[in-house]
Amino acid sequence: MKGFCVINPNYEISYDKTIINDLQFKNINVILSCFLCNPPQSKNEGIYYRIIKSEHGKCIQCISFWNRQWFPYHIHDYHPFFIYLDDKNFVKFILIDDGHHYSKMIKISKNQIGTDFRISFFLPDHGLTDRLKIGRIFKPKLIPLKPKQIIKWWIINNMAQLKLRTKLIDPYKKGLIPESEPKKDSLIYRINHITTFNIIHQPMNSLRYTFRDEVVCPVCKEMSTLDFLPVYKDQETDFFFLKNEMKCKNGHKFTIKYNFQEGKMEYFN
Ligand SMILES: [Zn+2]
Ligand SMILES: [Zn+2]
Incomplete structure (x- = not known):
């Protein structure tokens, strides 16, 4: 498609x-x-x-x-x-x-x-x-x-x-x-x-590998995994893309865009 x-x-x-x-x-x-x-x-x-x-x-x-x-x-x-x-x-x-x-x-x-x-x-x-x-x-x-x-x-x-x-x-x-x-x-x-609260302390979960997409903060390299991303449509090309404002654990802000044609994540400051 x-x-x-x-x-x-x-x-x-x-x-x-x-x-x-x-x-x-x-x-x-x-x-x-x-x-x-x-x-x-x-x-x-x-x-x-x-x-x-x-x-x-x-x-x-x-x-x-x-x-x-x-x-x-x-x-x-x-x-x-x-x-x-x-x-x-x-x-x-x-x-x-x-x-x-x-x-x-x-x-x-x-x-x-x-x-x-x-x-x-x-x-x-x-x-x-x-x-x-x-x-x-x-x-x-x-x-x-x-x-x-x-x-x-x-x-x-x-x-x-x-x-x-x-x-x-x-x-x-x-x-x-x-x-x-x-x-x-x-x-x-x-x-x-x-549950809405943690019965077991989170760090007990030592799993780091994930089926989700991962993004890295361009400033401090802190990794975060992605959840739902808002959907947009390019008015000129009619192609769909996903875009979201991100904030890493250290407070750095950056924008990510998921390019459906290429199947990859792109970063903007
Ligand atoms: Zn489920
Ligand atoms: Zn950061």
Whole structure:
């Protein structure tokens, strides 16, 4: 689609059913379950997927999508997980959205043949975890994630906007894939996400890798992750873009603009 970069131009998109194979892979079967929430199965809901082929291997990008999250309430709830395959289609590792779009890596051994690997959505915020063995197992409604759908979600001009951009375009982008698996158990602190106050002190969350876009303050290099960005349309070219005034932790102000054609963030002082 004109005016939108939905994929790194060096990569290829596919929806090959023999690769996705209902999430049954050579070494593991990915099982999805829900605990204290409902599976994404209403109209338009489901697990949206696409397969990215590149020189790095294959990555199956999945976005679990609900029309609404009941608590805290907001419309459109997106929770990604990416499955990375080697050249023989064995799962190498999985990235899950560990809350607030932080990415958690789970390594998968080649020798786990026939093992079930369970990803659970839990609590009304639909958070993901690999630590729960309870909950209702469901058969995922797999929906091809077409460029049109991505663009439709990207240009929603409110909090329902899809905040996955540069790392959706490139699932190998710096800042997404952690170098190692986390040492700390990350299940408990996730309770923070559904309360208005922190039950567990925030620094306990040592995750720094994220599915979100990151921007760096041009003055002090302080990094921040991006949330919803207001949508604009260039009057001359008719191209959409996103723009926001930013203020880093040290008080420096700068402007960012997301260029949909290039698929990248631009800075202005
Ligand atoms: Zn949610
Ligand atoms: Zn700064």
